[in-house]
Amino acid sequence: MENNLLTDIIQWDVKNWGKAIPFWQPYLKNLENGKAAAFGEREGGLSLWLALNGCYVECSDYNSLDETPLELHVKHSVSKSINYSKQDITSTLFPDNYFDVVMFKSVIGTLNNKERQQKALDEMHRILKPGGYLLFAENLEATRLHQYARNKFTNWGHRWRYLKWNEMNAMLSKFSKNKKKSTGFFATFGRSEGQRKFLSRIDWLINPVIPKSWKYVLISACKK
Numbered sequence: 325m326e327n328n329l330l331t332d333i334i335q336w337d338v339k340n341w342g343k344a345i346p347f348w349q350p351y352l353k354n355l356e357n358g359k360a361a362a363f364g365e366r367e368g369g370l371s372l373w374l375a376l377n378g379c380y381v382e383c384s385d386y387n388s389l390d391e392t393p394l395e396l397h398v399k400h401s402v403s404k405s406i407n408y409s410k411q412d413i414t415s416t417l418f419p420d421n422y423f424d425v426v427m428f429k430s431v432i433g434t435l436n437n438k439e440r441q442q443k444a445l446d447e448m449h450r451i452l453k454p455g456g457y458l459l460f461a462e463n464l465e466a467t468r469l470h471q472y473a474r475n476k477f478t479n480w481g482h483r484w485r486y487l488k489w490n491e492m493n494a495m496l497s498k499f500s501k502n503k504k505k506s507t508g509f510f511a512t513f514g515r516s517e518g519q520r521k522f523l524s525r526i527d528w529l530i531n532p533v534i535p536k537s538w539k540y541v542l543i544s545a546c547k548k
Contacts, residue, residue, distance in 0.1 A: 325345065333345065333370065334369060337512065337514075338517070339528075340508035340520075340524050341429070341541055344429070344461040347545065348545060351459060355379060355425065358378070358380070358424035359423045360426070361382040361423045362384070362426075363385070363426070363427070364385055364429065364430070364431030365393055366390075368393025368394070368396045368397060370428070371383035371393065374425065375406055382406075384408070386411070386412055413431060413444045418451045419451070423452055424452075426458050427459045430462060431462070433484040433485055433486055437485055438485065445498075446498060449548055455548060456548050457547055459546075460543075460544055461541060462542050463484065463486050463487065464539060464540050466539060492544070496544070498548075502545070502547070503544065503545045504544040505542075506539035506542050506543070507531055508527050509527050509538060510526050511527050
């Protein structure tokens with residue numbers, strides 16, 4: 325995938341979060357004209373990727389969407405395949421068993437507690453067709469160093485509830501299968517995309533040897 329396109333899809337910390345794309349790609353095989361939904365789409369990147377893969381996409385966010393995702397989708401000539409709506413990920417307006425694929429990226433941390441996060445995952449399960457997939461990437465708690473830096477240097481760090489690697493099998497237990505990986509250690513400390521790109525090279529070297537729970541990005545594919 326071209327770097328500019330990957331940047332439009334992933335938006336930030338592209339080298340580490342962008343590892344989700346090849347992980348997810350096999351689950352979009354034979355999905356031409358499938359129904360898909362992407363939540364937390366303030367920037368519109370996941371909706372773009374789904375539309376480029378031939379899906380009809382419901383692009384939504386908790387707040388009303390501004391022009392940013394619309395402009396991105398016009399730029400890539402996919403806007404005719406996308407509908408826009410305002411949705412609460414814990415209680416959507418969609419019927420049961422409706423979508424072939426549901427996606428989100430860096431969204432449920434904002435829900436602030438485990439109960440609401442569980443409710444969101446259960447809601448994604450409800451609106452998926454049997455055999456459909458939830459594809460998501462979310463922030464992990466990672467190490468105490470990560471936790472300290474978030475609380476110290478980000479405005480939202482104390483408001484997020486970061487997922488724990490060891491709790492995910494239980495939280496995804498409604499799904500018949502879940503495949504997951506974690507990635508990234510240093511890049512999140514970068515203050516610019518250039519710094520994150522540089523640090524991601526170090527992450528690439530150490531990723532195979534550090535514990536999964538130390539990393540800060542969870543990437544998952546869950547089958548209903």
